[in-house]
Amino acid sequence: MTGAGWKNRTPRSGSPLSFESPDKSVRVGYHSHTRPPMWVISGTPPGRPAWNASLGAAVPVEILAGLTDVLAGPRPAHAPDVLGRLTARGWKPGKGEHPGADHPDSTATLQYRREGGTAMWSPGTDGHSIPLWRAGFSEHTPLHAVEAFAAALADPQPVLRPPGRIPFAAAPHAATTAYPVLPSQLAAWRQTRTAAGRAAAWARSASNRATARLRPRPARIRQAVPLPPRPAAPPRPAHPPRSR
Template sequence: MKRQKWATWSPETPEQHYFVRPRHLAGGGNLAYITEHLRASGWKDHASRAGTPIVFDSPDHSVRLGYDPSTTPPGWTISGKATPDQPAWHATLSSRIPVEIVAGVTHALTQPRRAHAPNVWAPLREQNWRTDNRDGHHTATSPDGTATIRFHQEEPGTAIWWATAHTEHGKQWEAVFSHHTPMHLVAAFTTALADPEPLLRPRDHVPATQKIHTTSVSALPSQITARLRERITSARATTWAHARTPQPAAPRPHPQPAHTSR
């Protein structure tokens, strides 16, 4: 008689995680939070492998996103090509910026741009960031003083958006958006930056600083992965719906009246 093999059932073991606030000091996080969402949104993945640079192109090839772990420091780059309606632009973001904040920008890149111009400073003021305007340089500082974003312009055409965060150990990250970066992307960054919701991090990935407040929680691995799956499923549904939406046909040229000679 053959011995039948039975699959053993092994229950999940809860793992200790922490909610970290303020979110801008929570550390980088899982890169898949960005890459899997872009892939599900129809962006072209240039065969990224673990430990190698990540490169994605938007479906219309107008924007390229990269993450290079070999640079010092490693970080994100986002570049937009010049179009008839938009000059070329560029943004760089350090690797220690939480992926949830970077995702504010990348998510905006996968959505249609709204017609109205957004207010970049509004999300910050709503969360009690202190604002200041000196010598034409507009600045907003987080309530705890550990993060700053500034609109800096030395002369016309040279303006940049610059953001940074620091702890008692010094600067933790910085982000720079070039002069022609679309305002809806900068506004998406400030919205994600000012969001008061804490970020979840594994026990071994909580930054060592006295500038953060943590709340310990017990979470199952399936609960953690479900958060990412839900985000990916939503992106796929949006991409599928957009693909099925009929695009407006190009206007047909009006026939010109024939000229007759008399």
């Protein structure tokens, strides 16, 4: 996030961890003293309703990064399709009363709920299993951000974890393979990610400048004001005849 120009707003006490977008419209924070601990993302876009999202502390960092990366970049031109991102990866349409999609092995689900005057994207449960982590997005969360979350959630690419760092509840559903990684490789991946973040920030800044240039300016109307008439010059006195 810092590579994309986000400001570190963490207080000197070190908690809560907090970052702010360059345009100050989005904040990302980690609240370790809440029960349960969670990531909280809040948006206050100018001229639009505020929104917020919360993700459990155990959310994989790759999924959190997929969400924050899209918030740091320019808004995509295509129409977001949250459930389409999941079904394209083999997820099944949800069977409940709420629109959603379920992972083929039933270990994850995402639903869109509308209850009363509010709406929210959130995981659903069958009432019996205890989820490893939860996530929720309020009604006015930008759809392209929820789409990015869904894309990261359904990404089949393996992730790197140090030995012994796989959560106990997730171990029965994970297949592990030993993969040696050199420190130089980690440094190269980190540098690549930082460069990508800076490119996204530059693209967003360029998009904002282009929008500002295309915004119509109010026309200036100049009105002619008639000047008052000049006073007539006084008549010159007649010269007396010269005596000879």
